[in-house]
Amino acid sequence: NAGVTQTPKFQVLKTGQSMTLQCAQDMNHNSMYWYRQDPGMGLRLIYYSASEGTTDKGEVPNGYNVSRLNKREFSLRLESAAPSQTSVYFCASSEEGGLTEAFFGQGTRLTVV
Amino acid sequence: AQSVTQLDSQVPVFEEAPVELRCNYSSSVSVYLFWYVQYPNQGLQLLLKYLSGSTLVKGINGFEAEFNKSQTSFHLRKPSVHISDTAEYFCAVSDHGGATNKLIFGTGTLLAVQP
Numbered sequence: 001n002a003g004v005t006q007t008p009k010f011q012v013l014k015t016g017q018s019m020t021l022q023c024a025q026d027m028n029h030n031s032m033y034w035y036r037q038d039p040g041m042g043l044r045l046i047y048y049s050a051s052e053g054t055t056d057k058g059e060v061p062n063g064y065n066v067s068r069l070n071k072r073e074f075s076l077r078l079e080s081a082a083p084s085q086t087s088v089y090f091c092a093s094s095e096e097g098g099l100t101e102a103f104f105g106q107g108t109r110l111t112v113v
Numbered sequence: 114a115q116s117v118t119q120l121d122s123q124v125p126v127f128e129e130a131p132v133e134l135r136c137n138y139s140s141s142v143s144v145y146l147f148w149y150v151q152y153p154n155q156g157l158q159l160l161l162k163y164l165s166g167s168t169l170v171k172g173i174n175g176f177e178a179e180f181n182k183s184q185t186s187f188h189l190r191k192p193s194v195h196i197s198d199t200a201e202y203f204c205a206v207s208d209h210g211g212a213t214n215k216l217i218f219g220t221g222t223l224l225a226v227q228p
Binding site: 004031033035040041042043044045048050052056058061090092094096097099101102104105106107 | 119122145147149154156157158159162164191203205207214215216217218219220221
């Protein structure tokens with residue numbers, strides 16, 4: 001099983017460009033998450049989806065939008081990229097929200113110039 | 114809302130020495146607690162978790178943690194570390210009294226094991 005798959009692994013954007021980070025899980029999990037990881041700040045929750053059809057803001061949602069396309073897929077969109085969004089982005093999934101183990105993708109390293 | 118504090122950003126230790134990584138949490142409701150490990154250039158993987166029951170929790174790779182409700186702590190310990198334990202360790206909390214159970218992480222502690 002692939003687990004949690006994120007694409008792309010690396011991306012460089014110019015300020016103002018848009019892009020979508022893709023995430024898919026094959027574990028039939030209900031909940032999915034997007035985090036960003038910055039040095040000294042740990043992982044901060046951007047958005048999460050407790051179950052198919054629901055999404056909710058996390059700690060740092062500004063500048064991002066998400067779509068829970070179906071049970072497997074949860075995408076993160078940057079409409080107008082800013083240098084402050086340079087980060088490593090992780091997608092994760094769990095069977096039942098924060099009650100169960102979260103499985104992480106390998107991350108997307110995004111640089112906005 | 115729940116939050117997690119990891120006061121030590123970096124912990125240097127010699128191989129075969131014991132180590133404790135500190136984690137404190139705050140929440141207005143009952144919580145579940147987790148420790149995750151991140152090896153260089155990888156995603157996170159679960160070390161151990163506390164949901165209920167015994168306050169001493171054992172995880173993979175010889176790590177254990179103790180839940181202390183009165184001190185709102187969940188410190189991670191290992192009696193003898195190896196070079197291969199060098200990684201970043203994250204404490205995380207989710208509340209099971211709220212409407213949804215989101216997982217919130219601390220800022221991480223880099224464990225640097227020296228020969």
